[in-house]
Amino acid sequence: MPTQSIPYIYTRLSTAFGPQHWWPADSPFEVVLGAVLTQNTRWENVRMALDNLRGAGVLVPGAMASLEEAELQALIRPAGFFRQKSATLRRVLDVLVGEYGGSLEMFLAGETPTVRARLLNIKGVGPETADSILLYAGTHPIFVIDAYTRRICSRIGVCAPKAPYAELQHMFMHALPEDVQLYNEYHALLVELAKCCCTKNKPQCNACPLEDMCRQLHIPPFA
Numbered sequence: 001m002p003t004q005s006i007p008y009i010y011t012r013l014s015t016a017f018g019p020q021h022w023w024p025a026d027s028p029f030e031v032v033l034g035a036v037l038t039q040n041t042r043w044e045n046v047r048m049a050l051d052n053l054r055g056a057g058v059l060v061p062g063a064m065a066s067l068e069e070a071e072l073q074a075l076i077r078p079a080g081f082f083r084q085k086s087a088t089l090r091r092v093l094d095v096l097v098g099e100y101g102g103s104l105e106m107f108l109a110g111e112t113p114t115v116r117a118r119l120l121n122i123k124g125v126g127p128e129t130a131d132s133i134l135l136y137a138g139t140h141p142i143f144v145i146d147a148y149t150r151r152i153c154s155r156i157g158v159c160a161p162k163a164p165y166a167e168l169q170h171m172f173m174h175a176l177p178e179d180v181q182l183y184n185e186y187h188a189l190l191v192e193l194a195k196c197c198c199t200k201n202k203p204q205c206n207a208c209p210l211e212d213m214c215r216q217l218h219i220p221p222f223a
């Protein structure tokens with residue numbers, strides 16, 4: 001399936017699911033935290049960790065940076081991999097608070113490639129995490145590729161199952177106008193499709209709005 005299908009897929013999903021107005025957290029700082037905490041876990045678990053941090057009154061950079069390591073780990077424990085994630089959060093806070101005075105606005109200010117490089121320079125922050133922060137906390141025009149996007153695109157035939165992150169991102173950004181809202185909405189629609197129909201195991205193809213254009217249906221057995 002050609003990459004020119006990417007705008008068409010958006011239209012089909014938008015027609016099927018309607019506007020998502022999706023925002024994965026309540027504030028830009030929560031987006032940053034959520035982007036790290038959601039690595040290898042479900043958003044429901046991230047939500048519990050964020051609720052813990054909110055309850056402890058540390059959902060601001062300075063307050064969180066002053067937490068003892070054990071305290072931070074205990075608060076984010078519901079998100080899993082809590083030692084690894086607390087170390088990553090600590091490194092993010094070191095830059096955010098140490099170099100930008102806790103100002104997320106300043107931390108995320110600048111040309112998109114520059115800010116992206118700043119984020120990727122932090123150990124534990126990979127492309128998906130960096131791009132989620134850029135798009136959702138910094139309103140930078142960059143398309144986020146996650147496991148849902150890769151699964152749907154490979155099943156439909158837009159990309160190979162193991163297509164590199166950068167390749168898939170380039171395909172989307174090349175096929176779509178540069179538009180933060182559009183990138184946000186498209187990602188939300190893909191998440192919706194992945195949850196309702198294109199699940200990892202036993203996808204509900206009969207209920208899928210893309211059923212008629214999905215290559216996977218013609219390549220059994222299901223992968």
Ligand code: SF4
Nearest residue numbers: 197198205208211214
């Ligand atoms: S038809 Fe099935 S495999 Fe294809 S995108 Fe829809 S749910 Fe996924």
